[in-house]
Amino acid sequence: MDHIAEVRQFLKQVLAGRDDRQPFTDSTSLFLSGRLSSVDAVDLVVFLEERCAIDFTEVGFDQSKIDSIDAIRLLICAAGVSR
Amino acid sequence: MNVYVPPISLESTPWGAERVRQFRIIPRLEAYPAVVSFAQTVAGKLVLLTLFGAGMTYFVKDWLVLSLCLALITFIPSRRRLLVTISTLIFTFAVPWRSFPLKSYTVSMIVLCIALGGMFFWSAVRFPRSWYGRRPVFVLLSSYSVLILAASSVPQDWTLWGPLWLFVHFFSIYVWFIAYSLLDHNAADRDPFKFQLGSYLPFWGSTTTPFAKGAAYLRRIEAKDGKQLAITQLKAVKLLSWALLLFWFGHWFDYCIYQYLRIPPFQTALALSVQRTPLPWYVCWASLIAGFFGGIISLCVTGHSIIAGCRMAGFNALRNTYRPLSSRTVAEFFNRYYFYFKELLVDFFFYPFFLRYFKKNRKVRLVAAIFAAACFGNAFFHFGRDLIFIERLGLIGALVNYQVYLFYCVVLATGISISQLRHRNPAPAGFIRGQLLPSALVVFFFCLLDVFGSTERNYPLSEHFRFLSHLFNLNL
Numbered sequence: 001m002d003h004i005a006e007v008r009q010f011l012k013q014v015l016a017g018r019d020d021r022q023p024f025t026d027s028t029s030l031f032l033s034g035r036l037s038s039v040d041a042v043d044l045v046v047f048l049e050e051r052c053a054i055d056f057t058e059v060g061f062d063q064s065k066i067d068s069i070d071a072i073r074l075l076i077c078a079a080g081v082s083r
Numbered sequence: 084m085n086v087y088v089p090p091i092s093l094e095s096t097p098w099g100a101e102r103v104r105q106f107r108i109i110p111r112l113e114a115y116p117a118v119v120s121f122a123q124t125v126a127g128k129l130v131l132l133t134l135f136g137a138g139m140t141y142f143v144k145d146w147l148v149l150s151l152c153l154a155l156i157t158f159i160p161s162r163r164r165l166l167v168t169i170s171t172l173i174f175t176f177a178v179p180w181r182s183f184p185l186k187s188y189t190v191s192m193i194v195l196c197i198a199l200g201g202m203f204f205w206s207a208v209r210f211p212r213s214w215y216g217r218r219p220v221f222v223l224l225s226s227y228s229v230l231i232l233a234a235s236s237v238p239q240d241w242t243l244w245g246p247l248w249l250f251v252h253f254f255s256i257y258v259w260f261i262a263y264s265l266l267d268h269n270a271a272d273r274d275p276f277k278f279q280l281g282s283y284l285p286f287w288g289s290t291t292t293p294f295a296k297g298a299a300y301l302r303r304i305e306a307k308d309g310k311q312l313a314i315t316q317l318k319a320v321k322l323l324s325w326a327l328l329l330f331w332f333g334h335w336f337d338y339c340i341y342q343y344l345r346i347p348p349f350q351t352a353l354a355l356s357v358q359r360t361p362l363p364w365y366v367c368w369a370s371l372i373a374g375f376f377g378g379i380i381s382l383c384v385t386g387h388s389i390i391a392g393c394r395m396a397g398f399n400a401l402r403n404t405y406r407p408l409s410s411r412t413v414a415e416f417f418n419r420y421y422f423y424f425k426e427l428l429v430d431f432f433f434y435p436f437f438l439r440y441f442k443k444n445r446k447v448r449l450v451a452a453i454f455a456a457a458c459f460g461n462a463f464f465h466f467g468r469d470l471i472f473i474e475r476l477g478l479i480g481a482l483v484n485y486q487v488y489l490f491y492c493v494v495l496a497t498g499i500s501i502s503q504l505r506h507r508n509p510a511p512a513g514f515i516r517g518q519l520l521p522s523a524l525v526v527f528f529f530c531l532l533d534v535f536g537s538t539e540r541n542y543p544l545s546e547h548f549r550f551l552s553h554l555f556n557l558n559l
Contacts, residue, residue, distance in 0.1 A: 032303055034401045037418050038429045039503070042437065046445065056438045060269055064303055 003052050003076050008069055010047050014040050026069035041066060048072070054079045109324050113317040122313035128157050131316050135395050138323040141330060142388040143288070145178050152286055153395050160312060163305065163397055164274070168281035175284060188246075192253045197283065199254070200261035201276050207268035219265040220431060224463075227258050231467065235478040248474055255467055256291055257283060262431060263297025274298040287392025291468050292424045294389045295400035306397040319394035322402065326387035333380040340373045349374035349537055356550045357542050364556045371554070374537060375530045379407060382421060411521040413502035413528060417457070417495075420529075424464075432460030450500045458496035462489055472540060484540045487547055491535040498528060 011030065015021075020035055030036045036044075044066055048054045054075065059065075065075050112118050121127040136150035143149050152170035156163050175193060183189040207219040215222050234251045237244055260283040267273045279298045288294065295301060306312035340346050347355075352362055352370040361367065386403025393400045403422050410416035418425055437452035465488060466473075472481040511517045534551050535544075552559050 032300075034405075037415075038426065038433070039414055039418060042449070045438070049442075061434055061438055062266075062270065062299075064299070067303075 004069060004073055006051055007044075007047070007072050010044070011036075011069070014043060024069075026073070028069075029067050031063045031067045038063070048075070052076050052079065108328070109321050112321060113314040118317065119310060119313050122317055123309045127313070128316075131320055131395075132157060134320050135316075135323060135391070138320070138327055139388070139392070141327060142384075145174075148173065148178055149286065149392065153392070156396050157312070157316070160306070160309075160397060164278045164281060164301075167285065167301075167396060168277055170286040171281050171283065174286040188249075192250055195250065196253050196257045197280065200257060200264060200279075200283065203261055204264045204268060204276050204279060207265055208273070211269060216268075219268060220262050220435075223258065223262055223265060224431075227254065227467065230254065231470070231473060232478065235473050235481075248470075252470055255470055258467070259291060259427060259431075259464075260284065260293050260297065263293055263299070266430060267297060267299040270299055272302065274302060278302075285393070287396060288389040290385075292421075292427055292464075294386070294403065294423055295393050295398060296423065296426060296430075300400075301398050304399045306399065311399070312397050315394050315397055315399045318399070319391045322387050322394060323391035326384050326391060329380055329387065330384045333377070333384060336377060336380060340377070344369075346370055346373050349533070350539060353542070353546070353550050356553055357546045361550075361553050361558075364553055367550065367554050371533060372530060375526075375533050378533075378537070379404070379420070386421075386423075408526060409518070409522060410525050411518065412505075413498040413525055415502075416525050416529060417499055427464070428456040428460045432456035446504060449503055453500045453503065454496045456496075457499050458492040461495065462492045469540075486544045487535050487540065487542070490544055490547075491532060494532060494535065498532070 008026075011024070014036060015024070015030075018036070018040075022035075024030065024035075028035075031038075031041060041063060045056060045061070048066070049056070059075065059079055064071065066072055122131055132150060132154050135153065136146055139146040139149060152166070152173065156166045156170070159166060176190060180186065203219060203223055207216050210216045230251055234247050237247060263282065264276075264279040267279070282293065282296075282298045282301055285294070295304070306315045341348065346366065346369045347362065349370050352367050355361055356367070362370070383404045390400050390402055401422060405419050405422065407416055407419040410419050433452050433456035436455035437448060441448035441451050462485070466481070466485060472484055475481075476484055531551070531554075534554075535547050549559050
């Protein structure tokens with residue numbers, strides 16, 4: 001499974017944990033729209049650090065960088081870990 | 084940002100149980116395509132602006148100026164950010180002009196604060212790889228701390244004591260707004276300072292906690308076309324209506340509790356406990372619970388009216404308070420109760436700590452970052468905000484006086500840490516075990532914590548513990 005598919009699966013689980021069964025696309029805003037909170041952002045950050053080897057102290061952290069699958073895709077590409 | 088709202092057709096509105104489930108006190112106006120279309124017309128915009136202005140008469144003295152600013156922004160959306168800055172400047176200088184005690188003096192202090200903010204921002208943008216450019220927020224907050232230290236060590240009979248403290252007071256109002264600008268300095272699409280300025284005590288209102296964060300957040304939540312603007316403004320009118328309902332409910336609540344039932348306010352109950360003439364324990368509980376719920380209503384009214392103004396200007400900001408009583412964990416309540424303050428703590432204390440330290444041990448990393456935010460950050464914010472205590476008592480005296488709130492911060496951080504560390508199982512099925520019981524426990528925790536949080540810093544920690552024990556009918 002590539003990184004983006006893993007992230008998509010992970011986000012599905014997080015949303016389900018919040019009783020959010022609404023569909024989401026790759027461009028759907030998750031944090032700025034309030035569907036996920038900063039508490040969930042922490043889990044996502046750890047996930048991206050562990051699975052995609054992203055070092056946020058290097059790339060700089062901003063919630064908009066993980067706001068959607070598209071944004072995460074850009075982040076992964078920028079960090080040079082895209083498969 | 085997506086502003087997708089599932090449409091509701093008037094013909095397809097469900098009946099029966101489903102209709103009851105979907106019932107809203109204030110209907111989801113933004114979900115009706117016909118209403119959204121109307122809100123995009125000139126007549127629709129005028130109707131929304133008129134409704135909004137009428138609602139704002141309850142919350143803002145200068146509602147007419149506010150409405151005119153919003154009308155300009157509504158009809159010239161291509162210049163929205165610039166108009167926000169101009170409106171903010173109008174509300175910073177022109178609107179409160181008559182209330183300024185020493186006009187030129189006050190204006191020069193505000194200009195100095197804004198100029199300093201501009202200098203901090205410009206330096207961070209100009210020298211991003213310098214020692215300062217890599218940690219501008221740290222430098223800003225350290226400078227602020229040094230300024231407070233310096234002001235508190237100056238003797239009161241010094242000629243410049245008054246102007247110095249006045250400047251510190253004004254700077255304390257602006258410091259977190261400037262800090263949000265500095266967070267934006269590295270962004271590829273960062274706003275120039277003229278737009279950053281629009282988020283410094285914005286014209287729709289704010290506390291010292293920046294309401295809706297800074298320019299970077301505004302840029303991302305801004306309505307991009309006429310339809311998004313219409314939806315955002317409809318949500319603004321809805322939120323203001325909700326604020327009005329809560330405002331009236333708050334009046335009724337206060338009347339019932341404090342006049343009809345004659346339950347004393349929490350501060351009175353605490354003062355009587357200090358004087359060794361405590362009220363019966365059940366009256367103390369009533370006083371504490373009433374104060375807790377009254378505080379939530381009051382925060383909702385303030386936050387909703389401010390965010391409604393922000394939305395009316397075309398920014399789809401999240402509510403400051405959103406269904407806090409439905410929270411099933413301590414961390415969730417903290418997130419839902421005062422969203423923008425929590426965001427401030429997360430942005431300036433939690434993430435910087437979490438991303439740098441204790442990376443090898445996930446639990447230690449999480450707890451340390453929570454303490455950096457909910458304990459240190461929270462204490463730092465309030466200590467710097469309530470400068471009057473430092474001015475009156477001196478730095479050491481103010482620190483001693485701060486013991487109760489420090490204790491509050493430690494317990495809050497501990498509560499959030501435990502809440503975050505607990506294994507997150509799926510919520511049990513059923514309303515009572517899945518929702519009611521966990522929510523009641525969370526409310527109970529925060530209610531008890533309010534014994535230490537609702538402090539006017541008049542009494543030592545031991546007196547608050549005495550009150551706490553009295554709640555359980557234990558008289559120390």
